[in-house]
Amino acid sequence: MLGRQTIATINLSALEHNFDYFDGLALNSKTMPVIKADAYGHGAVEVAKALEPKVSAVAVAFLDEAEILRNSGIQLPILLLEGAMKPEELSICARENFWTMVHRKEQFDWLRDLPDIQRPTVWIKIDSGMHRLGIPISEAAKVLSDNAELFCSDTILCSHFASADELANPMTLSQLSSVLALSEQFKLPLSLSNSPAIQGWPQTHQAWNRLGIGLYGGDAIIEQPNTNVKPVMTLVSKVIALRTIDAGETVGYGQTWTAQRKSRIATLAIGYADGYPRHAKQGTPAFINGQRVGLVGRVSMDMITFDVTDVETVKYHDDVELWGENISVDEVASYADTISYDLLAGVSLRVKRCYV
Secondary structure, three states: OOOOEEEEOHHHHHHHHHHHHHHHHHHOEEEEEEEEHHHHHOOOOHHHHOOOOOOOOEOOOOOOHHHHHHHHHOOOEEEEEOOOOOOOOHHHHHHOEEEEEEEOOHHHHHHHHHHHHHHHOEEEEOOOOOOOOOOEEHHHHHHHHHHHHHHOOOOOEEEOOOOOOOOOHHHHHHHHHHHHHHHHHHHOEOOOHHHHHHHHHHOOOOEEEOOOOOHHHHOOOOOOOOOOOOOOOEEEEEEEEEEEEOOOOOEEEHOEEEEEEEEEEEEEEEOOHOHHHHHOOOOEEEEOOOOOEEEEEEOOOOEEEEEEEOOOOOOOOOOEEEEOOOOHHHHHHHHOOHHHHHHHHHHOOOOOEEEE
């Protein structure tokens, strides 16, 4: 392979394993994989193709993402989590079997203006405390009552948990209670659980669960790392330069790291333009030749540097794992004061994908 050898290897067997694991935690629910943002950087088309035999539907953020999947031969129903942006999109959704989230009163009017045959399957989003999208819980009963004639057998009531990754936070049970009451009143099935709720809040499992970060092997609950899931993406770059510097010399922009001893520095062909976190701290780990090494100096646009003084075998063109099977993406994220979602979804198109 010519060109830069910075590659994200996507393990589709690990993906299927993770899906089966989470699906098995909620045997009375359907599990919907969330493959928005190009499947969190893993490749939405390839992920959808791998999971298509196992699932009844997938979720993306908006129409553009759904059309990419449909144009690539994916036949599954596709839920638009952000719903239709304009009335004209509803007819497209009906034609293409895109399910759409209805999250404000105006969108019910759009539906009512369409003939029955041009109305798509809808999920109704209730704002039970996230305060991002959805009919406010205080208005929900009236809005649902006013629009009950638009419901069909496939209509789902939906909400999103704000703090399900915090097992001691009472917010999740409060949200659950309020939406359960609506579900019972209007006889509508529910979709509530995201990855942390599937893992940590079994009482929230309903007709549909929505599986995001857990599908890709990230920790859904940081305080409860899940050893049952496998990393799906392994991000690897190559050593493109090696140099030895003396104690007192510095590395990188701004001279933010100073060698305390004679040190061997490896330069890798990856940087923040590829999605490696710009704010990764000194000591952020990587894995080379069976050993952990630490980041030194600032992350540049196209390159980063590691102190490999204690790894005697390092040579030009060696592989270095930035995250994956040996270095958790969640650990790297913690060194950059962010989350695994951000790192995985941020891997840019400059990085080659290899599917195994």
